[in-house]
Amino acid sequence: MKTLNTDRRQLMKTAAMAAAGSLVTGGVSLPVVNADQAVGELPAGEGLSWNKAPCRFCGTGCHVQVGVENGRVVAIAGDKAADVNKGLLCVKGYHVGGILYGNDRLTKPLLRKDGKLVEIEWDEALDVIAQRIMKSPETFAFYGSGQWTIPEGYAAQKFMKGGLSNNHIDPNARLCMASAVTGFIATYGVDEPAGCYQDLDECDVLITWGNNPAEMHPVLFSRVTDRRSRGEKVTIIDIGTRRTRTTDAADDYLEMKPHGDVAIALGIMHLLIENDNYDKSFVEKHCNFRALEAATPTLKGEAITEDEYRKRIAKYTPELVEELSGVPAEKIRMLAGLFANRDRRITSLWCMGMNQHTMGTAVNSLVHGVHLMSGHFGRPGDAPTSLTGQPSACGTVREVGTLAHALPGGRLVAKEDHRQQCEEFWNLRAGSIQGVPGYHTVKMFEQFTKPTSEGGDITTMFVQVTNPGQTLPNLNKLFNSKQGLEDKFLIVSDVYPTASTELADLILPAAMWVEKNGVYGNSERRTQQWFKMVDPPGDARDDTWMTIAIARKLFDLGHEGMKDNDGEFIFSVKDETGKEIPIWEFEHYYDTNVDKHLFEEYRQFTTMKHKNLAPYDEYVKARGLRWPVVEQDDGSWRETRFRFSAFDDPFVSEGQEFEFYHSTSQDGRAQIWFHDYTPPPEQPDQEYPFWLCTGRVLEHWHTGTMTRRLSPLNRAMPTAYIEMNPQDAKAANIRQGETVVIETRRGKTELPVWIDGRGRPPAGSVFVPFFDETKLINDCTLDEHDPFSKQPDYKKCAARIVKKTAAG
């Protein structure tokens, strides 16, 4: 390894000090203002103005104050008035303003003609799209995102399911939290966490299940570590397949085999029953026992008696769980002992580890079951809580319902009365919405990349605000094989060139973050609004506008679905005089607040599953509000921190302490599920002897399209790598920094080796982050998915490591 030259080392030291210093007092590449000065104390100088926005990155939903001068974002401050982050930001958040100003922003529509991309005008781009849809509306698919704003997702949803009568719309959130959705629905009959971030402030024990919040949700994790710094006792137990920065802060680390979480949850419940110290009162009053139907398993399952539950779980002794999970039996007993103690409040946190899992629905349901059975539920600090990785996976995907089977407000396309209700809200002809769910993400891309002659019945795909060319599993099968299929047409709207735009036939330049109005919904049911603050570069435009403009082209071409029952355009917006505002013309798009119109239309759906939202203007005033938000007698709007608990949830019936009012058994009870452990679909063998796990790093957000353009972050983590255990490296004669080839049955990629690095996998296991578009680990991952959520398992497959010289 060469030695750094002095200048470069000094640069790195300066950047490192700036990054660390920013977490302490502020001051990185953009002029960062100390968080304590935020709100009312920010230095509004000549031409400098401040406004609030949620951070663009993860699902935590931190608020920042954005300083704008001369039409540019020039400063970022943590927002002291925001309950989520109380002025704190992580290192990505401090750099969020810089994401607008990468050198290679897309600024013109680009159409591939004779193999080359050429600049075209927007009108031509819209014509190309509309003509393709008119020709074959049923083979069109829309692939969206948990980074879509709520109005963007709602517009896409209405355009597809209402306008085109086409349910082939699915978001990238299918890849990150679909199993959390199915877990919540199977258990409570309604999606999303009951608790909120206050649980982190009040728990006595925090259990992280395959989760690394120290790096992935650092501001949330700091709420816990800061309590410790104030002298409070908070026990952290990290259950994981590799040591991480979260492990470094943990009191106990339980290293499990991949898939071991299922067995651990079963083992805890076995002991609670065996030792007769589960919360009988809570279970008798508020829970049922449930298991999958033998013939055709569904999320509803079938009722089983407590005795039957006892019989089924009896085999999951600590010793069997040790064998299945690798966690010593006495540690399983320790966990069960913690849950048996109602005096200590326990919060479980999870994210991708439990969701990207072929038993994702099962393990989510089982961990809910552990909390329900032990009564660690519904008090501040007692909560099973899933986190999201994207800023509006909850708001736009789970609430607006942009999944292939869903409608806004928790309604389902498969239910006739739900379709009818939605058609009435949208003023569309009866029967407009189809009753068969569209393709989920993996199936959608299978059908897109399969030749039409072989049954590949998706021919045109519109991708907005996401990067499937890097994030799909098994890329060689699900994305790269699009190459050479002449009748397949890929449209990508994005802000920078990406792994997806490489194969695009039409690229649309998009506005991002504070270049447009927006509304997000974060991990704790908090809906957050912001206004456009600066103009996008060149001809970059809002994604909502793109959807509306395409719809209008179709309207003009005579597509009947783009007209409502009165013959009007389905996205029609009128001014005070009743005159239609041509919002499909970009020069008129901001003549009104289109976001507000769409939000108010969407809001009427939100009462159906008690996810009530307040009027748009209430969110303008707030740093977000947690639904259900209910109007009070004095006209104010009250948010809800703890659902299903009488002390806080206005929808719990009088006289009840807890009520699960969307219970699948329709008796106000939650379901405690039994699922048998089944082994992962692919395991290491002689040919492929390592477990491969993939994930994220502190410095980069998902595919790195934004953070890799921020030089301090990119310098800090410039490349993907493969984490190896020192024993494995020594056995294979692999040195620190050496480039190796990682291969699976699906593909291979080259990576430098980091031995005993930031994360420390056990022997026989390796970890690779997916942020680096030059080293696509998803060429190697598995597209096997959970049977209910259809979410793929990125956390475990079999791989081999080959020295580059040996690989040739």
Added chain:
Amino acid sequence: MPISGLVITFDSPVDQCTEAIDALNAMTEVEIGNQAEHKLAIVVETESKEHDRKIWESVQQLPQVTDVAIAMVAFDEEIARERAPKAGASCTAEQCSIGGSRQHS
């Protein structure tokens, strides 16, 4: 050749943690930066990752330290040179047609 930016959290205001601050000042690999209330920014520069980890562990074990958070790590200088973000002014048709340097197997 690791360079790390770390944030140390103490159980008391930094000014009251003299023993730990003295120990940090004595470490030649450590440079001390900003402080606020219980938090202190430092940069650690070492000759090997093993040494880096030992320093980090030493810092964690100092009196009154409750948490050590990494703000930034310079991982590998050779890679850092090669993998800068894509360059150029606003993306042209030519740049997009070239795309990134993805490897396909």
